[in-house]
Structure formats: structure tokens, C-alpha cells
Amino acid sequence: MEIQRIDRANREAVDAFILRRWFTLQMVVHGESIDLGSADGFCVCEGSEIIGLITYRITGSEMEILSLDSLHESRGIGTALLNEAIARAKSAGCACILLITTNDNLAALRFYQKRGFDMVRFYRNALHEARKIKPEIPLIGADGIPLRHEIELERIL
Numbered sequence: 034m035e036i037q038r039i040d041r042a043n044r045e046a047v048d049a050f051i052l053r054r055w056f057t058l059q060m061v062v063h064g065e066s067i068d069l070g071s072a073d074g075f076c077v078c079e080g081s082e083i084i085g086l087i088t089y090r091i092t093g094s095e096m097e098i099l100s101l102d103s104l105h106e107s108r109g110i111g112t113a114l115l116n117e118a119i120a121r122a123k124s125a126g127c128a129c130i131l132l133i134t135t136n137d138n139l140a141a142l143r144f145y146q147k148r149g150f151d152m153v154r155f156y157r158n159a160l161h162e163a164r165k166i167k168p169e170i171p172l173i174g175a176d177g178i179p180l181r182h183e184i185e186l187e188r189i190l
């Protein structure tokens with residue numbers, strides 16, 4: 034599995050991957066609009082194609098994972114990308130890694146909790162506020178579950 038850091042050479046392909054997956058480079062978390070088009074991260078490539086991507090930002094001693102996407106599930110892509118981000122956080126001297134997911138994303142809640150992350154905060158009806166910035170956020174999320182709340186997870190390093 035070839036993992037590359039996002040750089041000038043692959044930035045266009047990374048942005049195209051995000052747009053195919055999410056239809057926009059703008060992500061809204063805790064009421065903040067974040068441009069994934071300038072975020073750091075790593076991608077997994079198969080030939081010339083990107084098949085997985087993790088993006089993050091580092092503020093002070095915290096890394097925040099902004100997105101994690103795997104096109105071919107259960108092949109170890111998500112784990113490899115997460116491990117790469119953990120190694121980056123440690124080398125940058127971070128004390129913890131944070132991320133926000135939504136109440137409908139049971140796959141992500143399962144994935145992260147099995148990898149040392151714990152739920153630390155709950156933002157009730159955060160999606161209602163997020164829709165004021167990004168009205169296209171759907172009302173119904175994964176598995177037909179109403180998309181309403183943000184859940185923050187943390188892994189201490």
C-alpha cells in the first residue's frame with residue numbers, strides 16, 4: 034500500500050477525490066467552515082488513483098482529524114491512514130488527537146473506539162446550526178438515521 038503525504042504534486046488529485054466524495058471542499062464542524070482544499074494529510078494510491086485520504090490540522094499540541102475516507106472498506110486503508118496521522122502527531126509533539134463525527138456514523142464510532150479513541154464531548158443539535166452555514170447537509174444520514182448531533186472523540190498520545 035503506497036501512502037503519500039499531500040503535496041503540490043498530488044493536491045489537484047486530492048481535491049478531485051474530496052469533491053467526488055463530498056461534492057464540496059468546505060466542511061462545517063462545530064460551527065466553523067473549514068477548507069479541506071488547503072488541509073494537510075496523507076493519501077493511499079493504487080496506481081495513479083487515490084483510494085483513501087486522511088486530512089488533519091495541528092493547533093498547538095492538538096491534532097484534529099478533519100476527514101478520513103476509504104474507497105475500499107475492510108482492506109486496511111483506513112487503519113493505515115490513521116496510523117500515519119498518529120505518527121505525524123507524535124513527531125509534531127502533539128498531546129492528543131481529536132475528531133468530530135456525527136450521531137449517524139456508527140461505522141466511524143466503531144472504527145475509532147476500537148483504535149484508542151474515546152467519546153469526550155456531545156454537541157446536541159449541532160447539525161441544525163451547521164445547516165445555517167451549509168444548507169445542503171442532509172436531514173437523514175447513514176442507515177436512515179436522522180443527522181442531528183456531533184460527537185467528539187479523543188485519543189491521548
Ligand SMILES: CC(C)(COP(=O)(O)OP(=O)(O)OC[C@H]1O[C@@H](n2cnc3c(N)ncnc32)[C@H](O)[C@@H]1OP(=O)(O)O)[C@@H](O)C(=O)NCCC(=O)NCCS
Pocket residue numbers: 099100101102103104105106107108109110111112113132133134138140141143144147
Ligand atoms: C471509517 C472508514 C474510514 C474505515 O476505513 P476502512 O478502510 O474500511 O478501514 P480498515 O479496513 O482499516 O478497517 C476496517 C475493518 O476492516 C478490517 N480489515 C482490515 N484489513 C482487512 C483485510 N485485509 N481483510 C479483511 N478485513 C480487514 C479491520 O480489522 C477493521 O475491522 P475492525 O474495525 O473490526 O478492526 C470507512 O468506513 C469510511 O471511509 N467511512 C466513510 C467516511 C467516514 O465516515 N469517515 C470517518 C469520519 S471522520
